[in-house]
Amino acid sequence: MDPSERLIIGLQPVREALRVHGASLHRVIVEQSESPTLEALARFATERGAKLERAPRADLDRYAERHQGVVAFAAPLAMHAFEPGDLGPTALVLALDELEDPQNFGAILRSAVALGADCILWPENHSAPLSPATFRASAGAVEHAKLCRVPSLTSALDAAREAGVQVIGLDMGGEQELGALDLKGPVLLVVGAEGKGLRKPVKQRCTSLARLPMKGPIGSLNASVAAALSLYEILRQRA
The missing domain is CATH 3.40.1280.10 (SPOUT methyltransferase, trefoil knot domain)
Structure with a gap:
C-alpha cells in the first residue's frame, strides 16, 4: 500500500467516501460477488466516477479481516487551521x-x-x-x-x-x-x-x-x- 494513501474499509465508510470525494478516490475494490448490496455499491462507485476494480475475496482479505467485501484508497484527509x-x-x-x-x-x-x-x-x-x-x-x-x-x-x-x-x-x-x-x-x-x-x-x-x-x-x-x-x-x- 502506498504510504501516501489512506485505507477505507467497509460498506458505509466507502459509501460516504464516494458520496463526498467521488472520482477523486484513488480506487475502489469490490469483491466479485452476486451480493445485491455489493453490486449496488459497485454501481454507485461507477456513477460517482471512481476507479472501480473487482477482485476475489482473498485479495481483499490482504487489507483487512472484516471488510464487508469492499475497500477503497484515498488521499489523506485534509487538515484545517484552527482560526x-x-x-x-x-x-x-x-x-x-x-x-x-x-x-x-x-x-x-x-x-x-x-x-x-x-x-x-x-x-x-x-x-x-x-x-x-x-x-x-x-x-x-x-x-x-x-x-x-x-x-x-x-x-x-x-x-x-x-x-x-x-x-x-x-x-x-x-x-x-x-x-x-x-x-x-x-x-x-x-x-x-x-x-x-x-x-x-x-x-x-x-x-x-x-x-x-x-x-x-x-x-x-x-x-x-x-x-x-x-x-x-x-x-x-x-x-
Whole structure:
C-alpha cells in the first residue's frame, strides 16, 4: 500500500467516501460477488466516477479481516487551521484532550458530524491516529468533518477564549450541570480521555467545568457517549 494513501474499509465508510470525494478516490475494490448490496455499491462507485476494480475475496482479505467485501484508497484527509476569530456567533467546536482509543475517536466523530459540530480539534501528540479503525468507527462521518489537528491544545483553548468563545470542559466533578449553562453562543466543548479525564492545564483554560446529570450507581460514561449527550444538549438548547 502506498504510504501516501489512506485505507477505507467497509460498506458505509466507502459509501460516504464516494458520496463526498467521488472520482477523486484513488480506487475502489469490490469483491466479485452476486451480493445485491455489493453490486449496488459497485454501481454507485461507477456513477460517482471512481476507479472501480473487482477482485476475489482473498485479495481483499490482504487489507483487512472484516471488510464487508469492499475497500477503497484515498488521499489523506485534509487538515484545517484552527482560526477562532473566524468562528460564527453560534459556532460549536468539539475538542478532544489526548483521546487515544481509535474506536472512541471514530464514534465521537460520527456524533460530532450528526449533531452539528463545526470542527473537531485535537492535539498532535498522545492522540489516536486517523486510522482505518477510526474511519470505520465513524461509519464514514469522518469524510464530512472539518478536522483541526493542533500542536498545542492549551494554546488553541487560549486563542478561543480570547476570541470570546465559551470553553466548557466536561468533567464529572464539574461545579454545575451542562444543561444549566447558556449554550446558545459560540461554544468549544472539551472532552477528556477515558480513565484520566481532562488534564489540569486544560481544565485551567476552561471558562467553566460542567458535568452530565447521573442518576444510577455508575459514576462515569464512555467518552464517546458523554460527548454525544453533551452535543445533543447544546443542539437542544439551540432548537
